[in-house]
Amino acid sequence: MERSIEAAAARPLKRPWMTENRRGQLTAYLFISPFFLLFAVFGLYPIIFTIYLSFFKWDALGPMTYVGMQNYKWVVEDPTFWISFGNTLLISAMGTVPQLIIALVLAVMLNSGLTRMKKGLRVLYFMPNITSIVAVTLVFSTFFGNHGMGNWLLNTLGFDDVAWNSGWWGVKIAIASMVIWRWTGYNAIIYLSGLQSIPTDLYEAARIDGASRSQQMAYITLPLLKPFILFTVLLSTIGSLQLFTEPYVFLGQSGTGSTRQEGITMVIYLYSEAFRNSFFGTAAATAVMLFLITILFSVVNMWVSNRLGGDTEGRG
Template sequence: MSTLPLAVGRRRRTSVRHTLDTRVSPYAYVAPFFLLFAAFGLFPLAYTAWVSLHEWTLLDEEQTFVGMRNYGTLLADDYFWNATFNTLSIGILSTAPQLVLAIWLAHLLNRRLRFQTLFRVSLLVPNVTSVVAVVVIFSQLFGRDFGLINWVLSWFGVGQIDWAAGTATSHLALSVMIMWRWTGYNALIFLAAMQAVPRELYEAATLDGASNLKQLVRITVPMIRPTIIFVVIVSTIGAMQVIAEPLLFGTSSGGGGGLVTGGPDRQFQTLALYVYEHGFTKFDFGYASAASWVMFLFVVVVAGINYLVTRRVKGGVI
């Protein structure tokens, strides 16, 4: 009996399995993510857009279609623009110094140091610490009457500062909290990128007499530019969505005012707090959905601007 048909059949089955493995398997592996993203990401996003076109409150059994009225009311609300300004101000004050410090820390840890592993692990401690604990501790540090910051400033003749009462002071205090939480995390990302930079470049620069600062500016930063772009975009998105720090800061520091209003004069109410106020205290889900969509568009625009600017740092496009 000839074995040729059996061999042909085996080759065909092998070819089919190979085709499935190379062309179908990759899609099967990534399918769970896209299914979950569609269920918990795209659907809520689309549904929120639909809700934003209605007068949608918790107590009403029927929702009235109002079209773009919520958006018009939103753009005419001074409190919304105040929250936008606060968000941008806190974001700039926290993100720019944070990235500079993170690169500097990563550059230091990229050198040969004693207890290097301990230092690297310690950078993650602020990030894994509960945000509630961070805000409570820093609110006490920035306390008006018994805060450590005011006590140190008193050595230089500076009077007691009510950090939670003013716009500039509250933004500065919140920025310090955000920087403390995320600088170490971003430093580890930069450090991972620096590990891939060829050592020969640093050795050649050292032989040419370049200082550590010049090596950082002329070698490290250009070589890790893609990572810098990634961190800038992620940090920008995080800064535009900040909510926990301002939510707890006013009460913890004794500054007064409601939790969701960001102080008595809304001096540090962010966009996320503004959405929370209308959605979960006033239960105006239609208006809150419109605010969240405008906030989403702001995040996209600001992240896009940061992306374009960062790509041109030190000249040239990647």
């Protein structure tokens, strides 16, 4: 058990220790207060105000007029909102699923003890993650230009050109590939650290019992890796629901292109409602809905992974 200052101070000593104790408490409050002050002003208040704002019509300058649920109604009836919703989910799935699977494969291979290059490879795999999203998007936009490397590769393989920066699927694939490139190595390294935390005697015992490598994978590795998988799934889901920079920069070439329907995401929708159209009310309603969707997805994620976890335990 860890001992703390108060535990030491609370030992039956002379009376002055009591005031010392209070002093300690006040000091602690003082030490943690910057976070709470800042959060109150730039965290809590804005959240409450966003919810409040979502019931008003406001252009950020003039007076606010109460409109009830009208903002939500406007948003829900706006086809662009639903396009942004669908795009966000689709790009999330296209970016997250391959990313996590590739990361898992790489981590298992890195951990297999076959390679002595583990340290060096970890550094290389992590490099994409330190690059800014803007830089990633700019580099990838050369791959996905009309005569870029993407189409050259397709042509060499005998396929037709894909309109990466204007086609409905093209844009989504381009954006998803940027997400995959930037995050796969990050997740691989998290999985690798998870794999390294699994005690090797478990595998030895399994081998003695005659378990094959795929059985070891199914009954030891994956169940014990579950917390790490849960962590990465949750993080990448929340992250991809907030997708903004990649499509904004990628489609923003001609100034106003970022709201084009192939690539508009929910945060871009929110951004353009507020800062282009000055509809702060509907933007606030969008923010609230985005938040609710995020919570919903996190809960569903946890629920599904718990169910899956229960399954493997049942079979094992």
